[in-house]
Amino acid sequence: MQNYTTELAPGGHWSLELRRGTQLTLRDLSGGSNVGMLFYNPRNLLERYNAPDTLKCQHTFKLTQGHCLYSDMGRIFASITADSFGWHDTVCGNSHASHIAKKWGGRDYQTDRNDWHQNGYDAFLVELAKYGLGAADMAANLNWFSKVVTDAEGNMALAPSGSKIGDTVTLRFEMDTLVLLHSCPHPYSWAETYPKHRIGIELGLAAAVAEDDECLNHCPENARGFANNALYYLGA
Template identity: 35%
Template sequence: MHIRRSAEEIAANRARYEEHQKKGLNFAPKALPGKSALPAPDLDDKTIVHREVIPGGWYWSTRVKALETLRVHLTHGFSTVSLIAWNAADPVERLNLPDTVKMQWTTGLGKGRVIFSDMGKVMFSITEDSSGAHDCLMGGSTAASNARKYAGSNSAATRNSRDNFVLMATKAGLSKRDIPASLALFAPVPVDAEGRFQWKPELLNQGDYVDLRAEMDMIVGFSNCPHPLDPNASYAPNPVTITRLAASEPAADDLCRTATAEAVRGFENNAFAAL
């Protein structure tokens, strides 16, 4: 049943949320940095475990070990890349974007933030990020959204992230029910004061990249399909380069592990689970 709320009730709820948000953010012991500099720094060949170029419309999944880093790099022009992940030891634990947003009091993910699982543990640390334009609310494309957007096109030529993730999950021995909500990297979709999604291409840069450090052993999947709000009428995602980098031990004062109280608690959960 739909409940219609008065303007006064909506305003009171927003004020209460903003007060809780202010209190939560006041516990942050460190200020978060700005965006990472461009161009992306060169990688030492000795640290590269694997490099994969995902063609437009396709997907790729890989297993990563704790403290390895995945660099997602727009080396061939703009594309939105959707990401999902499971705990490799127990895939019941998976990426959880609602908790990621709630526990950090923001939908803005960027350098210094972390990404949580549905068990309160940290799955990824965002150690570098030149963009900051990532969508953790809308999710990826579906056959239905593509049919509306690319009317008259052959569905085989306009692959979508939902179907890609189903194929990916099946190959991993999982089912549709195991697929979490996906994070759309390089999707400039801020939310305005009225709660409406907007596509803001000026938030993107040529050659954008993001480095995601794994904080547990994981199965990670990527789908290189256009975001549902991407206004381009042509289905033309560019190839995206994913580089898996060897594990390295974070410093004691690592930004992602110490920047916010929520992250500190998340890493405590990781450490407890490892006992």
């Protein structure tokens, strides 16, 4: 049973520390949503999510159930234990103010209040500042519920068929993790108007990792990542 639920408003952002052994479920409440996310080690903010290692360790370009999310120290921040969508992006980065203004027109909170157009990059900067971090600490982020496709020339684009209302993805945290997230548009969004998607968030305790765990056994690299976590929590 989940212990806490909340909702992230369209264009919203949030950050929180999730402890080892907890889980987070994101739920697309509107359909076609995007959730940007970053991870940091709250005990050592220099350790952060590493997109290249996450992909190459698991021999994949997409993220889905069974995959782990790595830090730049070879440890595992979180595992994807459930996923109804099946394809999540971690190479396309964030939308910026210039992208938003070009596609949908620039709007600021001072003038437009809740009808303003926030972008992912600035949303992360607001949350980073709460922990003494800034632009230099920005890493390549995850984009949940966003599938990327390529054409014959290798050009990337956001897939026209996005997530459905009610789609979920669940993360089990394998170490204490500072989580930053936003609900701003994907940088490749093709929407005619500024996307306004609501995201449900459910927090609770995760089941213990069993010997036959799908994420642990997905590939030998993941087993080594879990071993690195065990060594870390032994204080070695």
